[in-house]
Amino acid sequence: MSYDALLWLSFGGPEGPEDVRPFLENVTRGRGVPPERLDEVEQHYQHFGGVSPINALNRAAIAAVERLVDLPVYFGNRNWHPMVEDTLAEMKEVGIRRALVFPTSAYGGYSACRQYDEDILRARAAVPDAPELVKLRQFFDHPLFIDSFADAVRAAAADFADYRLVFTAHSVPMSADKAAGPPEEGGHRYSRQVLEASRLVAGSVGVSDYDVVWQSRSGPPQVPWLEPDIVDHVEALHDKGVANVVVCPIGFVSDHLEVVWDLDTEARDRAAGLGMGFARAATPNDDPRFAELVAELVAEHLTGAPVRKLSAFPAAGCTVNGAPCAPLCCEPAKRPKH
Known part of the structure; x- marks a missing residue:
């Protein structure tokens, strides 16, 4: 199967003091987080000038990956600009028909995996005739x-x-x-x-x-x-x-x-x-091995490259158009009834 692009899908973060509160409201919408908790977390961001490192780090990582894969790489977020819906609309406008998706989380679980499936579903619902999206697998044991x-x-x-x-x-x-x-x-x-x-x-x-x-x-x-x-x-x-x-x-x-x-x-x-x-200890950040890891995950789909992993856990997490990779995989917790 051929692919036209790679979508780099991440959490997002504010890039200025005025972004912080609306960003946090996006993150916590529908979760019942009290306003005083948002006040507290807002001060964490303002301590660093209202700027999260995450978007700049993602852009640097994307630049490194673009040097290793023969695909254009697009950047979309769940909670702050560039929003994934806008990025997917841009991809459609330039003729992208099918793209791989790299979510910036190595693990399973609802927030680490299934919520990215929901991001894909939401974005494709917002963009008529959206490109097909195939999410890459989890890589905690790569x-x-x-x-x-x-x-x-x-x-x-x-x-x-x-x-x-x-x-x-x-x-x-x-x-x-x-x-x-x-x-x-x-x-x-x-x-x-x-x-x-x-x-x-x-x-x-x-x-x-x-x-x-x-x-x-x-x-x-x-x-x-x-x-x-x-x-x-x-x-x-x-x-x-x-x-x-x-x-x-x-x-x-x-x-x-x-x-x-x-x-x-x-x-x-x-x-x-x-x-x-x-x-x-440092996170992978701009370690060249992180870009190589992403390129290897892409190659699994482009060329049938072997799956490299160090554990006996299933190589889970690969989804098509937001459909979960397996029944009951990374289910959200049931909220208690009041």
Whole structure:
């Protein structure tokens, strides 16, 4: 099957102070997030001038991928400009008939995978005679993804003779994680994949004892989310006598605001206040291996290149026009009835 383009599909982020509030309202629409929580998160963005790093990082990554694939690459977001609906309309206008889609998340689960399917469905519904879209697979266990993080951990830990390695990923409601994945696979696809990626990176680095924790939770406090939180965990490590901590944001492909605020600001400040050494491993960002990874995923469809992966997990996540890759894959959690 032939393809005319690659659509780079991401979360989006504000690029100026006036963008922050409408961006956050887009992100949280229909989720019942209280206004005071939005006020708090808005200040996180304003701390950095109202600009999230994510759009600039995506553009840099796209430029690197364009040098490796024989396809034009288009950029669309879920929550902020360029919106995916507008990008898909542009693609149609220039004659794109069929495109691959790279979502900037390595994992399964509702927010990490299924919500990108919904983005595709929404965009195609908004554009009459829209191009056909085929979403690429999850890549949390791709050797280039693991190698990039392993080298980043080594670099972060270079100044410590002894340290505790801690992996972090974005927290989700426990009910959503339980629903992520078919029952025959045991559900919990998102957290199990995060655990597996962490195991692979730790093994590459030669660390056998490490922790996996969570960050960036939102939503009503009465709803249980994956725990422990990274800041609480730093305190717990201090209480155990740990002197140095190296944090690897295994759940992120670039330095989102959640990385630079939750880790580089809150967790780092807490560690400093406790007299602990703290280092944060880099995300893939502009690592050339990340662009190579995307090119390999594209080649699986263009040339039938072999699937490269380091775990026994299914190579899930490939969808056509927003249809889920498998029944009960990455289902959203059922909201409680009131």
